[in-house]
Amino acid sequence: MSGLKIRKRELDGDIILIKASGFLDAHTFEEMEKEIEDLFRQRIFKIIVRLDELDYISSAGAGVFIGAVGTATANGGNIVLLNPSSNVKEVFDLLGLSQIFPIVFQEDEAVSYFAEVN
């Protein structure tokens, strides 16, 4: 029960899809934080995070997205959470994250979200 794997894919419209698998906790959150900071440095602020293969998240992991969403929205983007696994959705619900993040269940919905806000 450890380890985080991150893969990235570019989508049309300056959108990056990050796919997270494994465990996003106080041990691994810095890997995700670095990925998002790297995207911000490249002036990429439209981020979709695919979470169906993320087995576990703690507040340290969720904190990466909470800490970054303000920068993303201030620069015309957002962090859209795509298809969280049931374990992860439960933590989001406990923290009330659906109040601040768009949470969608299909990739095209996530892409449409950015098309609609622009």
Next chain:
Amino acid sequence: MSIEFIEELEVSNETGNLACVRDFIFDNLRKTMLSTSEHGKIVLAVDEAVSNIMRHAYEDFNKGTRTIQIVFKCDSEKITLTLKDSGKEFDPTVVKTPDIYEHAKLGKRYGLGLFLMRRIMDEVKFVFRAGIENMLTMVKYVNPHQDKHAEEEK
């Protein structure tokens, strides 16, 4: 059927050990009568507590040089999780319920662990003796509705 047992785990202050802590809690929860729908949340509460000790109580110490003891106790009524460390104390009464909008607005990454522990567990209690022993006790009742009903009948 009543299942009673006590199990202990000691880990050093290295976040790489969190996976081991989660496995320990999951394995013991499977031996209890607690609904499986609660297991993930209790694992999260313990992960948050241990992470806080590693990141805050032991932040002045090198990784792997200090110990955290976790005791999992189960009886017919409740699961009691006790965490002991010898790090810095803190005042949990000054930790406010987080405003998630404010967190996002200010870009705050931290400060949600204690909120989750309190949200998930029925009781969360700290006793501090700085540098000697700090003790966190978290309790989850196995069947809170039944217990409440029994209380009302008394």
